[in-house]
Amino acid sequence: MTQISAQALDPPPAPLFHTHTTLVPPEHEPQTYIPSPSPSGMPTPSLKRPITVRAAQPTTSDAEAIISIGRPVYAATFGPTCSEADLRDYLDSTYTSPLVLAELTDPNKQFFIAVQDLLEASNSLDTVVGFVQLTKGTTEPCLGEYDDIIELQRFYIALDHHGAGVAARLMEHTLSVAKQQQYRHIWLGVYEHNHRARRFYQKYGFKSVGEHDFWVGSDRQTDIVCVRELVQE
Numbered sequence: 047m048t049q050i051s052a053q054a055l056d057p058p059p060a061p062l063f064h065t066h067t068t069l070v071p072p073e074h075e076p077q078t079y080i081p082s083p084s085p086s087g088m089p090t091p092s093l094k095r096p097i098t099v100r101a102a103q104p105t106t107s108d109a110e111a112i113i114s115i116g117r118p119v120y121a122a123t124f125g126p127t128c129s130e131a132d133l134r135d136y137l138d139s140t141y142t143s144p145l146v147l148a149e150l151t152d153p154n155k156q157f158f159i160a161v162q163d164l165l166e167a168s169n170s171l172d173t174v175v176g177f178v179q180l181t182k183g184t185t186e187p188c189l190g191e192y193d194d195i196i197e198l199q200r201f202y203i204a205l206d207h208h209g210a211g212v213a214a215r216l217m218e219h220t221l222s223v224a225k226q227q228q229y230r231h232i233w234l235g236v237y238e239h240n241h242r243a244r245r246f247y248q249k250y251g252f253k254s255v256g257e258h259d260f261w262v263g264s265d266r267q268t269d270i271v272c273v274r275e276l277v278q279e
């Protein structure tokens with residue numbers, strides 16, 4: 047996944063969650079996924095509890111929810127690939143409440159969060175178990191031939207929910223939102239040694255089309271750039 051923003055194309059300002067065309071699709075409606083097979087027919091683990099995916103709001107509580115997933119999942123996934131100092135710098139320059147709140151009001155970024163109701167004893171306790179970030183107006187040289195494209199910039203699932211079907215539901219929702227917004231392609235960058243994520247994206251039809259460097263402090267790492275076509279029905 048791209049940890050450092052890809053080059054922006056300087057798109058014109060747009061309102062929050064502005065759609066790509068004049069269509070105003072219902073993608074902001076919260077979508078509840080009940081424990082059942084994936085609608086795409088993809089063989090995914092059954093959910094133990096229903097998941098609701100909703101657009102994150104520019105509120106402190108949603109910013110904190112994103113941070114509560116982003117910090118530990120990033121640290122567990124990428125911590126072993128960089129120095130402690132670089133990891134701390136990255137987390138402190140990415141996952142603070144003011145920074146995430148600013149991103150939640152950025153018209154080129156859309157965040158969706160997956161919420162699970164844990165139903166602890168007699169209490170209903172909504173817990174955020176993942177989030178995804180879509181970013182408009184970014185590209186890479188190897189994406190030149192792909193038009194109407196949006197970036198899947200971050201995709202993080204709580205560590206204790208990996209392999210539990212949450213990622214599948216969040217991906218289904220993400221692809222559906224991008225389609226509703228009339229994009230024809232979705233791209234991402236994934237760290238070359240992040241084999242679990244690469245396999246996950248491969249399952250969802252993303253194909254490698256190139257690579258790019260990104261720097262974590264003084265360490266140059268390689269991302270594989272992948273694209274998936276979004277077939278409009």
Ligand SMILES: CC(C)(COP(=O)(O)OP(=O)(O)OC[C@H]1O[C@@H](n2cnc3c(N)ncnc32)[C@H](O)[C@@H]1OP(=O)(O)O)[C@@H](O)C(=O)NCCC(=O)NCCS
Nearest residue numbers: 047123201202203207208209210213236241242243245246
């Ligand atoms: C990447 C992520 C979103 C995927 O969610 P998930 O619930 O783990 O995904 P799934 O279990 O459905 O799929 C993972 C696949 O990788 C496979 N896998 C697991 N470890 C693997 C490894 N070391 N090498 C190769 N494949 C691996 C799993 O078997 C599974 O494939 P299968 O369904 O064909 O058996 C989640 O693991 C995550 O949040 N990771 C940390 C953050 C991250 O890396 N985000 C992406 C940044 S680009």
